[in-house]
Structures are given as C-alpha cells and as structure tokens.
Amino acid sequence: MIELKLKRTALRWDFSFFAVLAVFFIWDYSGFGFAALGICTAHELAHLAVMRLFGMSPDSLTFYGAGIRLSASTVESAPPGDQAAVYAAGCAMNFLLGGVFLVAGEGRIAAVSFAAGAFNLLPLGEFDGRRLLKLLLISRAAPENVDTALRICGIISAVIAGAVLFKAGGASPTFFITAAYLVILSAKRL
Known part of the structure; x- marks a missing residue:
C-alpha cells in the first residue's frame, strides 16, 4: 500500500x-x-x-x-x-x-x-445507501435489529437490481461481481 x-x-x-x-x-x-x-x-x-x-x-x-x-x-x-x-x-x-x-x-x-x-444508493457494504438507511433505522428501530435489517435490505435490493439490470442487458460484469461479493458478505453475517 x-x-x-x-x-x-x-x-x-x-x-x-x-x-x-x-x-x-x-x-x-x-x-x-x-x-x-x-x-x-x-x-x-x-x-x-x-x-x-x-x-x-x-x-x-x-x-x-x-x-x-x-x-x-x-x-x-x-x-x-x-x-x-x-x-x-x-x-x-x-x-x-x-x-x-x-x-x-x-x-x-x-x-x-x-x-x-x-x-x-444500494444498502450494501460501506455504500452511501447503507449509511443513509442506517440513519433512518437507528431513529425508528430497536438497536439490536438495525444490523440484521440492513443486511436483509442490502441482499434484497442487490438481487432486485441485479435481476432488473440482467433482464435489461445493461450491466457490466463488474457490477455483478461486486454485488455478488457484497451479498455473500452480508449473507455470511446473518
């Protein structure tokens, strides 16, 4: 480095x-x-x-x-x-x-x-969407449920975004590789 x-x-x-x-x-x-x-x-x-x-x-x-x-x-x-x-x-x-x-x-x-x-804006990894959703959830949900909710929202949104882009034929392989990596990381923590 x-x-x-x-x-x-x-x-x-x-x-x-x-x-x-x-x-x-x-x-x-x-x-x-x-x-x-x-x-x-x-x-x-x-x-x-x-x-x-x-x-x-x-x-x-x-x-x-x-x-x-x-x-x-x-x-x-x-x-x-x-x-x-x-x-x-x-x-x-x-x-x-x-x-x-x-x-x-x-x-x-x-x-x-x-x-x-x-x-x-996807609520995955260290993306801005995850940070924004976390701010919203912290103000409205029990603290012990926030991380699980973030992971579930991230997985669901990435799968939906991937399916839409795949169907439209408009995503690069980089998107799918990055999204799959982040979804796997999120799923391992559930």
Whole structure:
C-alpha cells in the first residue's frame, strides 16, 4: 500500500486499485474508463465539499480494488442531518452530472453517472445507501435489529437490481461481481 499524508488526512492507494484499474483500461474498448474514473472522483469530492461545509475533515481516503473509501470520524459524531447531507452528496453529484451529460447529448456517459449514483444508493457494504438507511433505522428501530435489517435490505435490493439490470442487458460484469461479493458478505453475517 502506498500512503501519503496531506495535513491530517491519509491518502492510500492499495495494490488492488492499480490492478483493477489496469485490467479495466485494458478491456475498456468503449473509451468510458476515464469518464467512469472522473465520475467516481466527482462523487468523492462532493462528499469532501459537504464535509468541509459542515467543518468536518476526513481521516483517510483509500483507493482499493472495490472502489474509493472515505473515512471520517467527525461525520459519525455529527448530528444526523449533517451526516445524511454528507452521505447523500456523492450520489447527488452523480445524478447532477448525469443530468448535465444528458443535456449535453452524452447519453452513455450520463448512464454511467446515473448508474454510479444508483449503485451507491444500494444498502450494501460501506455504500452511501447503507449509511443513509442506517440513519433512518437507528431513529425508528430497536438497536439490536438495525444490523440484521440492513443486511436483509442490502441482499434484497442487490438481487432486485441485479435481476432488473440482467433482464435489461445493461450491466457490466463488474457490477455483478461486486454485488455478488457484497451479498455473500452480508449473507455470511446473518
């Protein structure tokens, strides 16, 4: 792992990130690899912008094979509304960029951005959707039931999303591999 320190924030690049990136660009005949990387970067920058807006700072930003993880202990100790704003910012950016690309006539890049936003809203793993759903459940359910409810919702939503995308023929193999991995992890914890 490569690590740099920028003020109080650790920037980390795991070997798996470079491996996935290399494979992705080797097999990317569509030319959308750089667009997807830019869309993912904009997603994380939106989280960072809202964090800074609320006076929070990230502990680390880690690039690994399954994506980019932003860790910030200051977010978890913030009021629920501030947390929700931070967690929703990345997906909101994806949907905003998708709209901009759509208006600009770049339908395929718009689809990538919309898909990234929707995928991140799935209540799986460390995705934004799981964090948002957890905030909602914590305020309404018994604490001992929250983790089980999150896992069940994640599994159901991933299976439904996978079935819809498979039927439509619109998902990349990467989506199915990532979703299957996250579903298996969630199911093992039930």
